[in-house]
Amino acid sequence: MTITNSKVWFVGAGPGDPELLTIKGQALIAKADAILFAGSLVSEAAMRWAKEDCEIQDSKGMDLEAITDWLIEKSESNSNGKSKIVVRLQTGDPGLYGALIEMVQPLDAQGVDVGVVPGVSSAMASAAAGVQSLTLPEVTQTVILTRTEGRTPMPDSESLQELAQHHCTLCIFLSITLLKKVQSELLAAGWHEDSPILVVHKASWPNEEKIINGTISTIREKCKAEKINNQAMIIASPTIGARQWPELKKSKLYDKEFSHRFRKAKKKQEAPS
DSSP: OOOOOEEEEEEEEEOOGGGGGGGGHHHHHHHHHHHEEEETOOOOGGGGHHHHTTTEOTTTTHHHHHHHHHHHHHHHTTOOOOOOOOEEESSSHHHHHHHOHHHHEEEEEETOOOEEEEOOOOHHHHHTTTTTTSSSSBBBOOEEEEEOOOOOOOOOOHHHHHHHTTTTTEESSSSSHHHHHHHHHHTTTTOOOEEEEEESTTTTTTTTEEEEEEETTTTTHHHHHHHOOOEEEEETTTTTGGGGEEEEEEEEOOOOOOOBTTTTOOOOOOOOO
16 A cells, blocks of 8 residues: 555544634644544534535544544545545544544554644633633642543552642543542542532533532532533632632732833832831
8 A cells, every 4th residue: 555645634623612623623624635523522513614525434433443444544645646634533632532642553554644733622621611720829830631540540650649639730531420539539638528629511512511610529419410421521629719719819920010021010119108
């Protein structure tokens, strides 16, 4: 099999809203000769920009080998030798829980050129949906993207309990069916049962997004009441609810007494004696 300069692009479709695709991702969809999209997670509305003769396939019933075989086959040049643009459209960002490398390796073995376009993660979309900041000055400056151990084991030293001991922001993927375990591991790490938790189901999906605010002790029952059992982001953070705090430690970036290369500090006026 001879591969010319065709290229397979792994494109992050973002969290759900087609308008959160990057401009580059949208342009590749518009140019693509073939698109393989993850139909169980990616809105079919993202195909609105595809050209009429583009071959579009839903991958939700395909295993890894079937996916990579399809991408390799569609990247073969036409009989006239014309190169092709093939798009693998994935939820969120391809490099985050996207099985990117295991799909790229078979393409590398066949000499298929590969490119990656990043996408908006559901972690960021969920924080945006709840109007929350993942970091705040003197509260936490660290965000951990992780998951709870289920069928996929966690590496040594990466249990949720161990990571939660940092008491920073935790964006917990792929764990909504393990909320009881999330609760127990956060409590074991020293979090208080009244610590706030944000759960967002289908962040940014038009007419499907659900936002659940609760605490470690209440969040599981609240999610059960809303029948949320898939496609949900869990955010545990000391920053949640800061919008209602009466006082905040302000960022130095906009402090009038703080100089940077675009703005000179204004001297603090001394109080009259």
